[in-house]
Amino acid sequence: MDFSLTPELSQLRARVRALVDDVLQPVEDEAERTHGRLSDETRARVHRAVLDSGLGANNIPKELGGGGFNLTEQIVTHEQLGRLTNCLWVLVWSPSNVLVHGTPEQIDRYLLPDVRGEHRHAYAITEGDAGSDPRAIEAEAIWNGEHYELSGTKWFVTDGDVASYFIVLAWAIDGDERLPTLFLVDRDAPGVEMTADPDFTHNFPYRHPEFTFTRTPVPRENILGERGRGFELTGEWFIEERVHIAARCVGACDRLIELGTDWALHREQFGGRIFDHQAVSFALADCAAEVTAARLLTYYVGWLADTGADRKLVHHKAAMAKLVASETAGRVADRVVQIFGGRGYMRENPAERLWRELRVDRIWEGTSEIQRLIIARGLERRGPATLLGL
Numbered sequence: 001m002d003f004s005l006t007p008e009l010s011q012l013r014a015r016v017r018a019l020v021d022d023v024l025q026p027v028e029d030e031a032e033r034t035h036g037r038l039s040d041e042t043r044a045r046v047h048r049a050v051l052d053s054g055l056g057a058n059n060i061p062k063e064l065g066g067g068g069f070n071l072t073e074q075i076v077t078h079e080q081l082g083r084l085t086n087c088l089w090v091l092v093w094s095p096s097n098v099l100v101h102g103t104p105e106q107i108d109r110y111l112l113p114d115v116r117g118e119h120r121h122a123y124a125i126t127e128g129d130a131g132s133d134p135r136a137i138e139a140e141a142i143w144n145g146e147h148y149e150l151s152g153t154k155w156f157v158t159d160g161d162v163a164s165y166f167i168v169l170a171w172a173i174d175g176d177e178r179l180p181t182l183f184l185v186d187r188d189a190p191g192v193e194m195t196a197d198p199d200f201t202h203n204f205p206y207r208h209p210e211f212t213f214t215r216t217p218v219p220r221e222n223i224l225g226e227r228g229r230g231f232e233l234t235g236e237w238f239i240e241e242r243v244h245i246a247a248r249c250v251g252a253c254d255r256l257i258e259l260g261t262d263w264a265l266h267r268e269q270f271g272g273r274i275f276d277h278q279a280v281s282f283a284l285a286d287c288a289a290e291v292t293a294a295r296l297l298t299y300y301v302g303w304l305a306d307t308g309a310d311r312k313l314v315h316h317k318a319a320m321a322k323l324v325a326s327e328t329a330g331r332v333a334d335r336v337v338q339i340f341g342g343r344g345y346m347r348e349n350p351a352e353r354l355w356r357e358l359r360v361d362r363i364w365e366g367t368s369e370i371q372r373l374i375i376a377r378g379l380e381r382r383g384p385a386t387l388l389g390l
C-alpha cells in the first residue's frame with residue numbers, strides 16, 4: 001500500500017497550486033469587496049489564465065476536448081482550488097459530467113462550447129417543495145405532438161445569471177407515461193424567466209436565481225440521455241460533485257490550519273505564545289488529525305472509482321467523503337476563527353471568509369443528513385462488511 005502521490009500527480013498539484021497562488025488568490029480581496037462580482041476586466045484576465053492552464057473542463061474526456069482527468073486527478077485539482085476564498089474555484093469550470101451522454105448534435109451545440117469556456121450552463125433540480133427529495137419535483141414537460149411544453153419553477157439555479165442553457169429535471173409526460181427526464185433548455189427559449197435573484201451567505205462569482213418555465217417549448221431532440229433516466233443521471237452528477245466538494249473542503253482546511261498555526265506561533269498574550277496554551281494547540285491538533293482522515297477518505301473514493309469499483313459502492317463512499325470532509329471543514333473553520341480572536345471575525349481575514357463560505361458544503365448537493373441517509377441505506381441493503389470494505 002502506497003499513500004504517496006505519483007510524480008505525475010505531484011506535478012499536477014504544483015500546476016494547480018500555481019494557478020491558485022499566482023492568478024486566483026490575488027483577486028480574493030476584489031471579490032470580497034464586490035460580494036463576489038469581479039469586474040469584467042478581472043474576469044477576462046482570470047478566464048484567459050484558466051484557458052492557458054488547460055485546467056478548465058478537466059473532468060470531461062479528452063476525446064471531447066476536456067482534460068480527461070480521472071477522479072483522483074480531479075481530487076488533486078479541487079483540493080488546491082478549495083484553498084480559495086469567495087468561491088473563486090468556480091472560475092475553473094467543470095461542465096456537468098452528464099453532458100457526455102448527449103447525442104453528437106447535443107455535444108456539438110452544448111458541451112463543446114462549455115469545454116472551451118465559451119459559455120456556461122446551470123443544473124436545475126431543486127424546487128420550492130422538492131429539495132432533499134427530488135422525487136417530489138412538480139416540473140412537467142408535456143408532449144403536445146410537436147414538442148414538449150415545460151412548466152415549473154426551479155430554485156437555487158447556480159450560475160443561472162450567466163448560463164446560456166439549463167439542464168432541467170422534469171417529468172416527461174407522454175400520454176400515460178410520466179418519466180423523470182433531463183431536458184436541455186436554452187436560456188432564450190420562450191417562457192423562460194428569472195423570477196427571483198436572492199442574496200446568499202457566501203460570496204460567489206455568479207448568482208443562484210430562481211427560474212420559472214411557462215409552457216416553454218422543448219424539442220424531443222433536447223432530451224439528455226433518455227426519457228426516464230433523469231434521477232439516474234443526476235445521481236451520476238451528484239457523485240462527482242460530492243467528491244469535488246470533499247476535496248475542496250480538505251484544501252480549505254489546509255489553508256485554515258496553516259493560517260491558524262502561524263498565528264498561534266507568533267501571537268503573544270500573558271507573556272508567551274498562545275500556541276503554548278494547550279486550549280489553542282490542541283484545537284489545531286484536532287484540526288490536523290481530522291483533515292488527515294478526511295483527505296484519506298476522499299482519495300480512497302478516487303481510488304475506488306478509478307479502479308472500477310461498483311458504482312453503488314462509490315456512491316456510498318462519496319456520501320461518506322462529503323459528510324466527513326464538509327463537517328470537518330465546519331469545525332476547522334470555527335476553531336481557527338476562535339484562535340484568531342477578534343481578528344478572526346474580520347472579513348479581511350481568509351479564515352473568516354472560509355468560515356462563512358464553507359457552511360454551504362453541508363447543505364448543497366445533498367445535506368449532511370441526506371449523506372447519512374445514503375450511508376445508512378448502504379448499511380441496511382449491502383451490509384456493514386461491504387459498505388466498510390472489510
Ligand SMILES: Cc1cc2nc3c(=O)[nH]c(=O)nc-3n(C[C@H](O)[C@H](O)[C@H](O)COP(=O)(O)OP(=O)(O)OC[C@H]3O[C@@H](n4cnc5c(N)ncnc54)[C@H](O)[C@@H]3O)c2cc1C
Pocket residue numbers: 122123124125126130131132133155156157158159200208360363364365366367368369370373
Ligand atoms: C447556494 C446554493 C446553491 C444551490 N445550487 C443548486 C443548483 O445549482 N441546482 C439545484 O438544483 N439545487 C441547488 N441548490 C439546492 C440544494 O441542493 C438544496 O438546498 C439542498 O439539497 C437541500 O434542499 P432544501 O434546501 O429544500 O432543504 P430541505 O430538503 O427542505 O431540508 C430541510 C432540512 O431537513 C432535513 N431533512 C430533509 N429530509 C430529511 C430526511 N429524510 N432525514 C433527515 N433530515 C432531513 C435536511 O437535511 C435539512 O436540514 C443550492 C442551494 C444553495 C444554498
